[in-house]
Amino acid sequence: MPTTIIAGAGHAGGQTAISLRQAGYDGRIIVCGAEPAPPYQRPPLSKKYLSGELARERVFLRPESFYSRHDVELRLGNAVRDVDPAQRTVVLDDGGSLSFTDLVIATGSRPRRLDVPGSDLGNIFYLRTLEDADAIGNALVAGRRLAVVGGGYIGLEIASTAKGLGLEVCVIEAADRILGRVTAPEMSGYYARAHRARGVHVKLSTAVAAFEGDGTVRRVDCGAETIPADVVVIGIGVVPEVRLAESAGIACDDGIVVDERCATSAAHVYAAGDCTRHPNPILGRSLRLESVHNALEQARTAAANIAGTPTRYEQAPWFWSDQFDLKLQMAGISDGYDTIVQRGSMDADDFAMFYLKDGVLIAVDAVNRPREFMACRKLVPQRPSIDPVKLADESIPMQEMA
Ligand SMILES: Cc1cc2nc3c(=O)[nH]c(=O)nc-3n(C[C@H](O)[C@H](O)[C@H](O)COP(=O)(O)OP(=O)(O)OC[C@H]3O[C@@H](n4cnc5c(N)ncnc54)[C@H](O)[C@@H]3O)c2cc1C
CATH class of the missing domain: 3.30.390.30 (FAD/NAD-linked reductase, C-terminal dimerisation domain)
Structure with a gap:
């Protein structure tokens, strides 16, 4: 029986398993995830899950029973440690080894770290996982002062959620405008005004030099000024999680390089989601995207190709963000x-x-x-x-x- 192994139980990994079954694939499907949770949606983590409006069971892509009903094996809390594309085997963290007919690498991305003095103090967080969202949610207590480092979409969403929960919020951005990486100056100006009008302090051209405190963060040292903070969330972008692919000798270039079929440089190895650098025929160039649409569509493309229907990924990117x-x-x-x-x-x-x-x-x-x-x-x-x-x-x- 053919076997597809999916490394990464996130949005793309979960969707690959779902799409394989929808395409009529009757081989064995094994999803190996580093996190203990079954595949879930990350967008609510900075929005309605963080604010407490969305219950935990609503964030999952499918209820856990879906996977057993469709004969999809979940190996959760058990990351793939090594891939051998020539032998078509993977080794898991628990030491187990599995053989595959096809492999899909859907390892996502991880937060870029800010390495300054004091960055290991308590109440300093990054947001990527459900576990992170739970920890941040516990720290977002009304009346506290939150400093958000980074004025990208995730930072701004956390700022708006925290403001709604009754915190005093300051967004600290090193560049001279927020959202500088993703949109035009007009939109950056609009969002800065919108946040300020709703009571968020927005500091531009302000770089964090250090965090200060007594075990727990108390202040953010930005050189010319010091910003008081009881809680800090750092959102300064992500890096693609390519370590598994790189150590297997699979071509990477700021992302796992895939073609329109989501195939990597290694035979029978595909990749999907945040971790890929992929060609987009509509844009006429290759790029890396961090979006749900990209994760879902690349997963569908990889699954269709594995299931025997030649399919190309050629869609215009789209994205959304909810703030206030x-x-x-x-x-x-x-x-x-x-x-x-x-x-x-x-x-x-x-x-x-x-x-x-x-x-x-x-x-x-x-x-x-x-x-x-x-x-x-x-x-x-x-x-x-x-x-x-x-x-x-x-x-x-x-x-x-x-
Ligand atoms: C807080 C937040 C808000 C967001 N909001 C939006 C939004 O509003 N709209 C939007 O379009 N996008 C949003 N995104 C981005 C979107 O969630 C991602 O683009 C999407 O999750 C990518 O899916 P993925 O499967 O590629 O990666 P992920 O969902 O990150 O899944 C990758 C999984 O692989 C696991 N993994 C890594 N290495 C291994 C290994 N060696 N073995 C096994 N497992 C491994 C990781 O632990 C992770 O669980 C948001 C992201 C975050 C964090």
């Missing part, structure tokens, strides 16, 4: 835009920013504007030329843009 009453939805990648068009009103928290390059629509950032987002999700892959004046005109429906 602001639902941000993004489609496409705005890098390299030369024209920006706004539809709607930033003051009313109800607008979309369209990005064009050489007259072609390449991306949208939509705040509380699902209609514009949905239309652009369909339009961006078609690379349509659009008149910016028409785009800004609210009286023209989005469906008439192409």
Whole structure:
């Protein structure tokens, strides 16, 4: 009987197992996960799970009974330690060895660490896992002062959740704008204003030099100023988890290199999710993405290819972020835009920013504007030329843009 081993029981790993069965694959499926929990969704960890509005059982991709019903073996709390692509074997942390017909590496990413004096003090956290979210949730007590290091999506979501829980919150960002890695200055300015208007302190061009305290953090030393803090969460990006692939001699380049089929440089070894660097024919380049959509679609692609249906991954990226009453939805990648068009009103928290390059629509950032987002999700892959004046005109429906 053929056997597929999946290294990593996260979003991509769990979806690969589900998609294999949906595709009619009748071989053995073994999912090996470093974490003790069955595959779960990470987005709620900075949003409704952290605020306590979403119960733990709601974060799982499927109830645990799903896996036994579909004959999927879960080996949880048991990471894959080594892969031998030539022999088609893996060795697990518990010393066990397994043979595979196909292997999917879905090891995700891990938080980038901030190595400054005092970073080992108590009440300093990173957020990646359910366990991290539980620890942070326990520390987010109303009246405490939270410092969030890093003004990316996850940091800003934690800031908004903590503010809602009654903490005093300060976001500390080393660059001169928040969200600098992922969006245009106009959106960065809008989000800084939105956070400040809702009571979050946002410090820009402010780098952390050290954390100070007496066993537990009490202050963040930023050189020119010191910010008091009872709790710190560091969210300064992630690095792809490629150690397993690298030590197996599989090609990596800031991510495990895969082709459109999600195949790696080693025969019968696929990779999916945050850990990959993959080509995107719509964008015309290769990239690494940290998003649920990418994890799910690459998982489906790898599963289809293993199950015998040749399939290519060719989709426009999309992503979302929830902060306060602001639902941000993004489609496409705005890098390299030369024209920006706004539809709607930033003051009313109800607008979309369209990005064009050489007259072609390449991306949208939509705040509380699902209609514009949905239309652009369909339009961006078609690379349509659009008149910016028409785009800004609210009286023209989005469906008439192409
Ligand atoms: C707090 C938070 C909020 C987010 N919010 C959003 C959002 O709003 N929208 C969005 O699109 N995306 C969001 N993301 C990103 C999204 O969750 C990730 O892109 C997605 O989880 C990637 O799935 P993955 O399976 O590639 O990696 P992961 O879900 O990280 O899973 C990888 C798993 O592999 C395990 N592993 C690692 N090494 C091994 C090994 N050697 N053997 C076995 N197991 C191993 C890891 O422990 C982990 O459980 C968020 C992420 C976080 C952390």
